[in-house]
Amino acid sequence: MTRSVLLVSNAQTEQQATVVERTAKKLLARGLHPLLESIELARISKLGVDLNGVGEFIDQSIEIGIVLGGDGSILRAAELLRNQEAPILGVNTGHVGFMAEAELDALASVMDRVAARDYEVGHRSALEVEVYQAGELAFSSWAMNEVTVEKSARERMLELVVEVDRRPLSSFGCDGVLVSTPTGSTAYAFSAGGPVVWPDVDALLVVPLSAHSLFARPLVLGSATHLAFEVLKRSPGNGVLWCDGRRTFDLGPGARIEVRQSDKQVRMVLLSDDPFTDRLVRKFNLPVTGWRGPEESK
Template sequence: MKSIVYYPADSKDAREVEREIRPYLTGKGVEVVTVTSKDDLSALPSGVADGSFILSLGGDGTFLRASRLSTQLGLPVLGINLGSLGFLTDVEENEVYTSLDAVLAHSYTVEHRLVLEARVVREGQDILTTTAINDILVVRDLTGKILTFEVFIGGVRAGQITADGILVCTPTGSTGYSLAAGGPILDPTVEALVLTALAPHDFTSRPLVISAGSEITLKVKPSRDKAAFIRDGERVGDIHSFDTICVTRYPQDVDIIRLREKNFYKVLGAKFHWGH
């Protein structure tokens, strides 16, 4: 059995937790591999055994990065909350050892959440492909001009949107940036995506809830300025005029380890004060 421990390299608290749990896990026969960047491929194991898992040490942002690693390796991920909100993570710092014992005893359930895959196409060539747990966002730079997109859903032209940006999110991401932009909250078990315009230049470009099986295509109309391509809050590229962004459901869901029943609506009330 192997445990891949993922944490941000600049987090002193996460480093201290990793140092504490490493001997605990190795003492129970678990091989521990520490990764501080999803791109640090040399640190990843060449093979995994039954019962192997990823341990995320940090807040929700760290958990999102660890979850993308989870989909690449096909391993479930457990989140230890060292951040402030902890909406996605399942375990608090004072529960680490009892939680690890439960995982090693296989005393947990797995929650499946859908993942996005996005391709940026320029002059007929794929120049970037990535996955996202929360959302894919194309947004103007701070001093850039407003953007115009042609929107296609399932290959059918749905319309044209002029806005500061546009994002596609999963049900998991519906409580993030999309919510702040006026999008709906989706139950994480719903098989759907949300398309939300950011500060649209009209009154009709309302958020859309779309079947998770549909491909969403965004064609960028001519603009003098480049735009930012952002995945789960991280800028990973630039978007130019005439680029096409294709967003679909990734074939591999992320598998989240749950050690206890976690009711979405109770968490929504506790963390976001919904209905209070």
């Protein structure tokens, strides 16, 4: 039985393309069949690397998705594998690569573990979003990191009302509002001033973006919460919905956006049981010099 592996990369240079080539050859040597999207296959081939033996991904059944890049490429892999059970393994070739499980210098040993199926699979929550206009469903999608409602024009403020579990909470003029999963709390939500939420916390995070209101603070809500946002008809500007910065939909006055936790999680490969705290320290280069630890551990 063919063991197909989806490779996801955003290789734009010969050096980046060489990483894809190296990974593909390591997979082939271990009896696995690497696949690339057609557009990526064509782009990387033009960079002069050898992709002999690499197939084209159409919609085949995949054993695992391997991402060679940063968090943006992981979001792309999650999109491609949304309707499959294949887990995603991130190998960081970028700068931070917060969601990546491995670094490039461990590529050979990581491929050994992939071939041996020597890994655990964890689950990350996702969001479902629906947009209603004039009472009719106009758009539906999902997100792994965050759903954002933002103003579509820089000079026009967006007026929204926030609803929690079918009850109005507050309204304000703003640049927008963001709903994040714990995974997304270290992405856009973090940049917007939201708290870091540990991935084992089952919660939703709401972060207003430059809101003109005293009660425009980040909120941490239960995972069963049903959120909604309405673009007020008096709003001076229109809005735009973004899902993970990848899927988008235009919002007019009166649009209603409903967001809830998805029943379908994203499967992620785990290679170690290192605590999330250590990842934060490592990825953000946090100062911990002088820490002595609890006395009982000495």
